[in-house]
Amino acid sequence: MAAEKQVMVIGADESEQSQYALEWTLDHFFKPFGGDKAPFKLIIVHAKVQVSAAVSFAGPGAAEILPIVEADLKKTAAHVTEKAKEFCASKSVTDVVVEVVDGDARNVLCDAVERHHASILVVGSHGYGAIKRAVLGSVSDYCAHHAHSTVMIVKKPKTKH
Helix, strand or coil, X not given: CCCCCEEEEEEXXXXXXXXXXXXXXXXXXXXXXXXXXXXXXXXXEEEECCHXXXXXXXXXXXXXXXXXXXXXHHHHHHHHHHHHHHHHHHCCCCCEEEEEEECCHHHHHHHHHHHHCCCEEEEXXXXXXXXXXXXXXXXXXXXXXXXXXXXXXXXXXCCCC
């Protein structure tokens, strides 16, 4: 009987940094084992922003805008998850679960670690400066301090011009 695989959760969004984190992880943790023979069960989690957070006003016209915003958020989530599945398949990783969870990425990813008993959480880094990070909040910083697992932050190397 084979040993049970450890669980690896990867946060996914529509950013280039997220795509790079997935690619880097597959190349370093799955490809050397021939894809599905890797010692990890892969779970990719996309946090879908809630409409109330995306549209933070409730004035005239809000009722008409909310369904449009919700449809756009669903379309983005479907695109992110489909792209992630296709990318995994291109790297011969077919044993992958892709989830879309409503909520703030920080909480969604930390909750996913708990729910799946993950031993590692992988997140990309947007490389925000101190001010932008302070205003927007950093998902990777939050997860590094709050996730109950090892957290690996994958930074895309800066391109030289």
